[in-house]
Amino acid sequence: MVRAYTCYPLGDSAIVVKLGDTIEPTLLPVIRELADFLERHRFPGFIELVPAYTTITIYYDVLGVAEHAPGANAGARASAGASARASAGASARASASAGAGASASANVNTNANASESASASANAVSYTLRSAAVPSPYDQVAQMVQHLLDMYESSASRQVEPSAADRIVHIPLCYGGEYGPDLSGLAFYHGLSEAEVIDLHTSRDYPVYMIGFAPGFPYLGGLDERLATPRRSVPRIQIPAGSVAIGGAQTGIYPLMTPGGWHVIGRTPLALFRPDADPPSLLQAGDIVRFVPIAPDEYETACERN
Incomplete structure (x- = not known):
């Protein structure tokens, strides 16, 4: 429901x-x-x-x-028909007046003006009706x-199908050091060791709530409350692609080098945004992410393969 x-x-x-x-x-x-x-x-x-x-x-x-709005085509045809009928009437009256001679020239002018007024009125009425009939x-x-x-x-119209199992995506992650410059500070903020932060972060499943901010950037829920951390007071101008960061009660993965104000705790060698792939985003809303810790040499080897 x-x-x-x-x-x-x-x-x-x-x-x-x-x-x-x-x-x-x-x-x-x-x-x-x-x-x-x-x-x-x-x-x-x-x-x-x-x-x-x-x-x-x-x-x-x-x-x-607008092209598929109910009554749009019918309204246009009605308007064109009214305009054509008014124009035809004006031509017939003008022709009849011209055949009557110079003595009827005043009547010709009068009839022509009346015809123009009638045509304008018909178009105005048609426009009003069309505007009222076709919604924005x-x-x-x-x-x-x-x-x-x-x-x-509606149970009669709705396609009732068994829900597919959530797709689980394992993300290899090199924590700390040059790949996670904020890991030590985040650990100190919470009174934890770096190893404890890594254990807590890898012990959870992270549902992908949405993709946004940058192409392929996943907003992940499921963060352990003990790791929730306010955003940095001064954002970084550049965060490398693949960086995994914590902001508030969320985890995110930067797919491209962009500015950012989240705490970077590690980096993955996986490409999250692949313009030539279909779909281009590695992760989709509804996926489940599991982080797998890897050593720096494993990270470098994976980057060379990619």
Whole structure:
């Protein structure tokens, strides 16, 4: 069952379906299942969707949505027909007035003005009716999303299938030293040894809640509360690709060299973002990550192979 939800626009070409207010493990499978359902039931103009902690954002092509709006083509045809009829009437009256001679020139002008006024009025009425009949692209998308959510709720329409087991991805990780410059400081902050931090960090499974910030960057839940650490007061300008870091109650993996304010505790030789692969992101929302500690020489050997 879908929880209580709200929908609202994001810019002029996206709609957000919000399913909660707080990050919680029980919401992850709901977001994942609903996102899969929406992917299988794309509406005209649908571009892509992005699942997050508590929301699903659907991006759409405004023109693609407008072209398929109910009544859009019929309204255009009605407008064109009204304009053509008004134009034909004006031509007939003008021709008849010209045949009557110079003495009827005043009537010709009067009829022509009346015809132009009638044509403008017809077009104005047609435009008003068309505007009232065709909803805005966002309203149209909101209606389609509502319909899809109703389908999802309906046991008759919904595809009931056994849920697939979560994909488990093992991430080799070289902790500390030059690859994890913040490990010692994080251990000191919590009154732990570096070995204890590594043991705690490798003892948990980490669900991937969402991909964001940078292409392929996973936001991982499941961090042991004893390792939760406020973000750095001064972010680094550059963090190497593959760096694994802790920020608040989350773990993240930097797929590219970017700035960042999380505490870097290690680095993986795996490439998390592969532009030529399909999909390009190694991890997907719903995956389970397990970190496997490796020695520096193992890290270097793996990098040479890659």
